[in-house]
Amino acid sequence: MSTLEIDRVRKSYGIHEVLKEVSISIGAGDFLVLLGPSGCGKSTLLNMIAGLDTITGGEIRIAGKVVNNLSPKDRDIAMVFQSYALYPTMTVRQNIEFGMKIRGVTPADRDKAVKTAADLLQMSHLLDRKPAQLSGGQRQRVAMGRAIVRQPKLFLFDEPLSNLDAKLRVDMRTEIKRLHARLRTTIVYVTHDQIEAMTLATRVAVMKDGVVQQLDEPQAVYDRPANVYVAKFVGSPSMNIIPGVLEVQGSTVSAVVGIAHRQPARISGIPVSLDAARKFAGKKMLVGIRPENFSIATGHQGSALAVDIDVVEPTGPDTLVVFNCGGVEVTARLPPKQASAGSEAILSVDTSKVVIFDADTETRID
Template identity: 55%
Template sequence: MSALEINKVFKDYGKVRVLKDINISIDSGEFLILVGPSGCGKSTLMNAIAGLDDITAGEIRIGGDDVTHRSPKDRDIAMVFQSYALYPSMSVRENIAFGLEMRKVAKTERDQEVERVAKMLQIEHLLDRKPAQLSGGQRQRVAMGRALARKPKIYLFDEPLSNLDAKLRVEMRTEIKKLHQRLGTTIVYVTHDQIEAMTLADRIAVMKDGVVLQLDSPQNIYDNPVNMFVAGFMGSPAMNFIKAPLVKLDQGYGVSLTNQAGDTYALPVPQAKQGSLDGWLNKEVILGLRPEQITHVMPHRQSEPFCHTLPCRVEVAEPTGADTLIEIFFNGQEVDARIEPRSQAPVGQVMELMLDMSKAVLFNPETQDRLA
């Protein structure tokens, strides 16, 4: 039995349709992340799951029960908000215990649960403080503690880390990951941060304009995006999109790339990715290559069938410490490459770069859908 089933869900605000035929099913213990840009419908979908927003059509089931028309308190969910939503006049202990008190849980049991959750989140020393005396990270832990004390069927996290600074966001991300691994809870998590999505999720639903474009594992979404939006949204820096003519090679197809010096190279794409490309021969397609697929020459990989070495002039270099991002040009378009810092040529100089075409993807330039 699925922990959560969303079947043919639509949501209209007047004449505006903000959710369009959403179908998602997740199992007990799974970590699902809804990701997409502002206005894509992910928070509306989260509110619909929580019962904070009615849906126009469709069905929502939690633990096999139809909760489509139930109020939030009858759905057996716990929610952690972006704003923490703590009661300022209550202590941390009282905030965590509040939901249990409303459910008429005995005081002895409430106290035990507060102690258990506080120990798990390492906030025992904060139990007698008020929210105003806490840092942002501590407040977020308290908000999580209040949800965890409930032991519901599903936990809902609505952009819980967006108010934290970058360092604290990384730390809290790790804490949430550990928490999920330790408890095996079912979590639905909303974020616009694709790094959060990649690092936390078992599966990701990428949304745009009220539609789920792709629902899959993080790695499969990264390696096999269904269209250019998904490919460009997931990954930092984003995937390179290079307009290139499709050419016929001795075996199969390839794409034609020209560097800054005007030298042209025909690079094959794997047979497994070629699909139905016959109609695109000698026409322009969009070649998708991630920056890490364009890197410094690695001698041990030069014999691999889809690794090719090309000379390119370095236009811009951005050191990041662990690696360096450089800007080059193919077919007159800016392209990002990720290289090992010590292998970098000076800006304005030519260096040999290795292109790994084994994970290259091709897109239709008109529809932006995946071709191969």
């Protein structure tokens, strides 16, 4: 296990700046997920940690040691690629032990390491097969086994599940989670899939255009997104962002939002400090509400909204309903058969989970 410190790291290709003073620090045994869309700089950052790409500015430290100018082989890292990168003419055993053989590890130690990795990944019965005889998930296990036997300070995963079908992705997420729990090694994992980030990470760095938008525990990123971008990127369906106006009455903070064809509604008891609320009182805000924070109300209680349902989308365990609020489409996640298209619904809001953003900067207000 090892710590990783990324200190004001920059990367430019000519005048094009890909990474803009990225700073991330994780402890030994942490599972860091770099999350973001294509082109946000997450794979570039991973390649710089691995030593596969040069750094324009800043420092990268592994176990407290600056590695900016070290070659990949001297960084004591192991990388699992999206493409598996297995030797097609070698057996699984030979693929796993190849790196150890190059480094001069004795046959006895190689056999022991291969057996340990194969048992850990439940692939002992595959050791004599070649990659062409394996499924995608089995090939990914081999790539992981090859990394495990190195016993590195740092594991790097570059979108390792993107080539797998939906069922295998779920299975392999479980395998990777189990692997981390057993080895307690430090992992940096790149993905654009927010489900992978939420299920695997101990820390998530959400990236956009070469900038870390938020670095926090997965649940904190989900519950308290730093800005509108994070709120919309993390979660499926994403957080509803509804235009509104902030009000303060005594010690109660409320947001007033428009409802299509109806009088504006007041959502009261929003968890924003009174100092911040008074600063923004009367101004246009953006109200963030997760779909699951709506529920069918038993009556017109405090923060209930009377809405007209436009669309109903049954998903099996629950139903997504779409209505207009504040001039935008809003999605609520409700139990099955509690609403129908074209009908009225009275929805209550769990105000303890409501997040308010500044309409100008789109950053969260606390």
